[in-house]
Amino acid sequence: MVSSIESSVGTERRVVTELPGPKSQALHARRRASVSHGLTQGFPVYIERADGAILQDVDGNRLLDLGSGIAVTSVGHAVPALVDAVSEAVANFTHTCFMVTPYEGYVRVCEELAALTPGDFDKTSALFNSGSEAVENAVKIARLATGRSAIVVFDHAYHGRTNLTMALTAKNMPYKDRFGPFAPEIYRVPMSYPFRDGLSGADAAAQAIRIIETQVGAENVAALIIEPIQGEGGFIVPAEGFLPALSAWTTQKGVVFIADEIQSGFGRTGDWFAVNHEGVIPDLVTTAKGLAGGMPLAGVTGRADLMNAVHEGGLGGTYGGNPVATAAALATIATLREQNLVARARELGATMLAALRSLQQDVAIIGDVRGRGAMVAIELIEPGTMNPNASAAKAIVSYCNQQGVVALSAGTYGNVIRLLPPLVITDEQLADGLAVLSAAVRSAS
Ligand SMILES: *Cc1c(COP(=O)(O)O)cnc(C)c1O
Numbered sequence: 364m365v366s367s368i369e370s371s372v373g374t375e376r377r378v379v380t381e382l383p384g385p386k387s388q389a390l391h392a393r394r395r396a397s398v399s400h401g402l403t404q405g406f407p408v409y410i411e412r413a414d415g416a417i418l419q420d421v422d423g424n425r426l427l428d429l430g431s432g433i434a435v436t437s438v439g440h441a442v443p444a445l446v447d448a449v450s451e452a453v454a455n456f457t458h459t460c461f462m463v464t465p466y467e468g469y470v471r472v473c474e475e476l477a478a479l480t481p482g483d484f485d486k487t488s489a490l491f492n493s494g495s496e497a498v499e500n501a502v503k504i505a506r507l508a509t510g511r512s513a514i515v516v517f518d519h520a521y522h523g524r525t526n527l528t529m530a531l532t533a534k535n536m537p538y539k540d541r542f543g544p545f546a547p548e549i550y551r552v553p554m555s556y557p558f559r560d561g562l563s564g565a566d567a568a569a570q571a572i573r574i575i576e577t578q579v580g581a582e583n584v585a586a587l588i589i590e591p592i593q594g595e596g597g598f599i600v601p602a603e604g605f606l607p608a609l610s611a612w613t614t615q616k617g618v619v620f621i622a623d624e625i626q627s628g629f630g631r632t633g634d635w636f637a638v639n640h641e642g643v644i645p646d647l648v649t650t651a652k653g654l655a656g657g658m659p660l661a662g663v664t665g666r667a668d669l670m671n672a673v674h675e676g677g678l679g680g681t682y683g684g685n686p687v688a689t690a691a692a693l694a695t696i697a698t699l700r701e702q703n704l705v706a707r708a709r710e711l712g713a714t715m716l717a718a719l720r721s722l723q724q725d726v727a728i729i730g731d732v733r734g735r736g737a738m739v740a741i742e743l744i745e746p747g748t749m750n751p752n753a754s755a756a757k758a759i760v761s762y763c764n765q766q767g768v769v770a771l772s773a774g775t776y777g778n779v780i781r782l783l784p785p786l787v788i789t790d791e792q793l794a795d796g797l798a799v800l801s802a803a804v805r806s807a808s
Contacts, residue, residue, distance in 0.1 A: 372414035372441075376795060377425040378767040383408045384422025403537070406764045413440030416788040418769065427796050429763075429784045430771040434594070434626045434738070437653040438698040439787035445656045445694040452690035459686070461490075462679045468689035475696050476664040479635050482644040485667035490660060490684030494625040494651035495523025497661035498588070500678060501647050502527060504663065505586035505619035508672040513579050515587040515618075517554040517571075519596030519775050522588065522623055531588060533596065534775050550579045554593065555601035558731040558742060559749065564604025572612050581612075586619040586647075591637035594626030597774030598740035598781050600733050603641065610643045619669060621647045625661070626738075629653035630699050630786060633709035633736030640735065656698075658691035660684070704786040708736035711793060715739040715782055718797045726808040728755050740773065740781040741804070751776030755807040762803035768796055770803075 383391065383406075390409045408420040416439060418426045431437060438445065452468070461469050473488040480486065491497045506512055514531065516522070522531035524538060530545035532538050539545070552574045553560070555567035562570070575584065591606055593599040613620040622645035627637035631653055634640055638648075647665035654660055661683075663670070699705060712735060719741055723729040727746035734740050743752040743759075756772045759780055763770040773779045780800070784793060 372412055372417050372419045373425060374415065374417060374789065374792065375425065376417070376427040376767045376792075379424055380422045382406075382424060382765055382767065384420065384424060386421040390421065406760075406769060415439045415442075416785045416792050424767055426767045426769050427792055427799075428769045429782050429796050429800075430769050431653075431783045431785050432657065433771065434631055434652045434783045436657050437630060437737075437786045438656050438695050438702075438704065439785045442656065442694075442698055442787070444698050444701075445691055448690045448694035449658065449687055452687045456686060458682070460681055461684050466686055466689075468686050468693065469684040472660075472662070472684065472689045472692045473664075475693070476650065476662050479696070480645075480648045480664045481636060481639055481642075482666070486664055487667045487670040488662050488664040489670070489678045490662050490689070491651075491680060492659045492661060492682050492685075492688075493523070494623075494649065494661050495525045495528040496680070496683070497625070497649040497651055497663050498522045498531065498621075498623060499525060499527050501588070501621045501649050501663045501665075502531075502586060503678070504647065504665075504669055504673055505621065507677070508669040509585045509617065509619060511583055511585040512548045513550055513583045513585060514548060515550050515552060515575055515579065515584055517552060517589055517593075519554050519556070519593050519599055520551075520588070520590060521593070521595035522590075550575070554589075554596070554599060555605035556599050557602045558599075558733070562602065564602035564606075565608055567602055568605050568608030568612070571609065581616040581618065584616070584618045586621050587613055588621040588623055590623045590625075590627060591640075591643070592627045592632060592735060592738060594781075595773055597742065597776075597779040598734050598738060600735060606638065606643045607641050610645070613646070619646045621645060621649065623649045625649055625651040629695075630705040630708050631736060631738050631783070633705060633712055635705060637735065637738075654695065655688050655692040656695040658685075658688040660688035660692050699786075702787065707786050711737040711784060711786065711788065712739055714790075714793060715797065718801070722801050722804060726804055728752055728808050729804065734782075737782070737784055737786055740779050742774065743778045743780070743807075751778035753777035755804075756780055758807040759800070759803040762806055763799055766799045766803075768799045770796075770800060
């Protein structure tokens with residue numbers, strides 16, 4: 364067992380240079396010369412090490428992380444249990460290819476996934492490297508198991524950037540623009556979006572179902588794929604009753620219900636999975652992001668009759684379920700349990716929602732405050748209208764960055780600020796982050 368190195372990162376935000384600092388600027392110049400300009404540039408401070416909710420950059424600045432690398436490092440950065448598990452695994456062996464000669468870690472992760480995902484029927488899993496790959500495989504499995512081809516997705520959905528998942532993703536710019544042609548047999552229907560559609564969950568579901576039945580035909584639909592709380596689309600929480608109504612319809616029509624829990628899963632929303640909140644039991648669940656604390660790992664988990672319908676060799680890949688990544692996942696799941704981080708997500712959510720709702724009373728640009736657990740967002744509008752205010756979102760992110768706080772935007776209209784802090788963030792750190800965010804919102808108002 365490799366013992367963890369004592370951290371020197373500390374627990375407080377500390378800005379000691381302009382941001383980005385001189386060393387980051389020099390690295391950024393090298394990046395511009397060597398890295399494709401097609402990657403988003405975000406906040407170009409170059410990170411050297413991290414601990415808990417603090418990122419330390421190459422210039423010695425300590426940044427407070429309210430994004431967890433997009434909902435990945437839920438258990439915190441450089442958490443000792445994960446460092447130890449990964450170090451031990453990497454020293455034992457780095458790769459065999461599970462399809463060639465297997466190992467226990469893969470099996471144990473699949474056992475955990477079966478135990479943690481909703482539903483008490485027999486479940487099996489397959490592991491992959493990225494969320495997109497998991498979603499693609501869920502589609503493959505659903506098509507094979509049903510013998511149907513149509514896939515239903517929703518407005519504002521994000522399911523990835525590969526060719527098939529680009530087609531499933533809603534937003535053109537930057538994800539799809541000029542990257543077509545896209546995969547066929549994908550049908551998009553309206554998402555329940557209480558702030559903008561004003562519909563009850565039941566009415567929004569009836570609307571979606573009416574469109575599917577009239578324009579696609581239930582008997583042609585292999586699967587309906589939905590994020591129970593949309594991530595990139597702007598943390599859209601569907602109205603109560605929407606997910607259960609869709610789930611009931613899929614069961615009745617023999618359609619596979621796929622919950623894409625890649626962003627919302629693994630404790631983030633204060634339940635193991637976001638569908639748990641309304642007791643929805645998907646046929647298949649896709650996971651990634653928070654599953655393995657930053658090591659690349661993704662899964663498709665679900666009803667054994669669907670998962671096992673695939674012929675031998677029909678699923679797989681060279682690296683999927685890599686031994687180092689599966690060790691990280693097991694340490695992540697153990698840490699979530701031991702530190703009670705799923706319950707902690709609920710506490711963090713209550714604190715964030717209360718602070719943001721109180722801020723909403725004072726400013727005219729916050730149209731909506733929403734979220735569940737530690738997945739919380741504000742949607743910005745032009746005062747007195749419903750018009751999206753993307754320039755305010757940009758200004759707020761930039762203000763936060765200048766103060767050493769990593770905050771992320773989201774949304775089809777680019778007008779949402781989303782908070783995804785590591786679940787190990789302390790009360791003091793969260794209060795500090797919320798104070799900076801509040802000042803940023805006031806300054807943008
Ligand atoms: C991030 C994300 C994906 C894609 O995952 P990658 O690992 O980036 O391929 C798919 N679905 C949802 C809901 C996501 O948030």
